[in-house]
Amino acid sequence: MGRCGAHHLWLRASVKSVPAETLLGFAARQRAHGLNGRPNYVWDATNQRRTLGRFGWKANQPSVRQQIAPATWGDKGLPSSLFPRQNCADVHTLCRQEVPGNDPELTDSQWDDLETWTLGLAAPARRNWHDAEVQRGASLFEPAQCGHCHVPTLVTADVYARLPQLSRQMFLAYTDLLHEMGEALSDGRPDFDVGARDWRAPPLWGLGLSELVNERGALMHDGRTRRAHQVPAGDLMLRATAPALRHRQRHRPCRRA
Numbered sequence: 320m321g322r323c324g325a326h327h328l329w330l331r332a333s334v335k336s337v338p339a340e341t342l343l344g345f346a347a348r349q350r351a352h353g354l355n356g357r358p359n360y361v362w363d364a365t366n367q368r369r370t371l372g373r374f375g376w377k378a379n380q381p382s383v384r385q386q387i388a389p390a391t392w393g394d395k396g397l398p399s400s401l402f403p404r405q406n407c408a409d410v411h412t413l414c415r416q417e418v419p420g421n422d423p424e425l426t427d428s429q430w431d432d433l434e435t436w437t438l439g440l441a442a443p444a445r446r447n448w449h450d451a452e453v454q455r456g457a458s459l460f461e462p463a464q465c466g467h468c469h470v471p472t473l474v475t476a477d478v479y480a481r482l483p484q485l486s487r488q489m490f491l492a493y494t495d496l497l498h499e500m501g502e503a504l505s506d507g508r509p510d511f512d513v514g515a516r517d518w519r520a521p522p523l524w525g526l527g528l529s530e531l532v533n534e535r536g537a538l539m540h541d542g543r544t545r546r547a548h549q550v551p552a553g554d555l556m557l558r559a560t561a562p563a564l565r566h567r568q569r570h571r572p573c574r575r576a
């Protein structure tokens with residue numbers, strides 16, 4: 320089993336509410352720069368249809384709601400109406416004998432509450448904006464072409480029924496779609512329409528605070544990098560216009576058991 324880093328949870332509702340056409344529009348714009356940003360299409364179990372993936376390292380989850388159910392089932396062992404059976408391996412005899420608390424253990428109303436709580440998490444305020452070092456970094460972001468993939472500004476849908484307060488809001492997320500990142504970042508594990516070397520450009524907003532909640536401050540899908548400035552940005556910068564980006568970092572795959 321390999322290590323997989325967790326994403327921070329803020330900006331979920333905002334990312335969810337960006338119209339699909341906006342994200343698909345980025346792909347068309349990126350092609351002009353030799354980049355190949357593309358969407359993942361995944362199964363939306365609630366609405367029983369194929370839809371745009373928006374969350375996860377490979378954009379393999381369509382909604383916060385759907386992301387919660389496999390997390391509570393796979394990571395915490397709590398069945399829900401989406402994953403109704405107990406998650407006990409053959410060797411887990413005590414788990415297999417245990418009588419479930421509720422049926423299912425994660426009730427639909429608890430699932431609703433978890434979803435609302437996650438959607439409502441506020442993004443942290445911008446910090447140290449007047450520091451000379453921060454300003455210097457900001458002035459490099461555009462010439463280095465980071466924003467081709469970490470698109471700074473997104474706007475939510477005109478009407479976002481789930482949380483109307485979030486309708487037509489501009490927010491700074493620094494994210495977009497999936498990108499082919501080269502063999503060095505392959506995890507050998509395709510997911511829906513996405514290949515082993517494809518990763519979603521993750522939101523960068525608030526990244527500086529990751530060390531507060533995760534003392535390793537691990538970044539990238541497999542946590543290979545500890546601080547934002549160690550991300551193989553040099554390669555990304557130099558090769559931003561090349562169709563396939565390669566990272567010099569040592570390959571350490573992220574596989575689930």
Ligand code: HEC
Binds near residue numbers: 467468538539
């Ligand atoms: C071709 C698209 C692309 C470009 C251009 C790009 N990135 Fe990324 N970036 C990605 C992808 C995809 C990942 C996730 C890779 C992974 O997890 O293995 C990533 C990851 C990161 C991370 C780690 C985020 C986290 O949550 O772990 C940082 C920091 C980052 N990039 C900064 C930059 C900077 C700074 C630049 C400009 C110098 C840049 N990137 C240019 C696509 C891009």
